[in-house]
Amino acid sequence: MNKNLPHLTAKEEEIMTCLWSLEKAFVKEIAAHLDQNLHYNTVSTIVRNLEEKGFVEHQAFGKTHQYYPKISKEVYSEQVLNLNSQRFFNGSYKDMVSFFAKKEQISKEDLEDILKLINK
Known part of the structure; x- marks a missing residue:
């Protein structure tokens, strides 16, 4: 920490x-x-x-x-x-989000919402 x-x-x-x-x-x-x-x-x-x-x-x-x-x-x-x-x-948030996507713990809609936040 x-x-x-x-x-x-x-x-x-x-x-x-x-x-x-x-x-x-x-x-x-x-x-x-x-x-x-x-x-x-x-x-x-x-x-x-x-x-x-x-x-x-x-x-x-x-x-x-x-x-x-x-x-x-x-x-x-x-x-x-x-x-x-x-x-x-290894400090990669991309890898962390990919992990949850592969485990189906984050939906496509959630990922689209994240993209909208990033693109603001």
């Missing part, structure tokens, strides 16, 4: 996805929003780890904290796509 952004675990990504969706949330709200029932303390620990990694910031309300993303979903997504493009496709 980028030198500035450390790798996230699957659970950290799941919590970031919640925060990107909720925009601001207390730990109990994040825990309620997750697909799996994680204990409050587990969610709290993961959120604090995300804060240490620079992905999350908080606003204090007495002894409780409301957390919000410091890194946007778009910035993180770009980092992950760049990393995976390098790891699996």
Whole structure:
């Protein structure tokens, strides 16, 4: 990943996805929003780890904290796509898109839409 952004675990990504969706949330709200029932303390620990990694910031309300993303979903997504493009496709987005086309995970219509975006 980028030198500035450390790798996230699957659970950290799941919590970031919640925060990107909720925009601001207390730990109990994040825990309620997750697909799996994680204990409050587990969610709290993961959120604090995300804060240490620079992905999350908080606003204090007495002894409780409301957390919000410091890194946007778009910035993180770009980092992950760049990393995976390098790891699996030698940095070639053409090869990456071709891979999905061959696996029939991207339609002809999707490819035409991409071409329209490129030609703008």
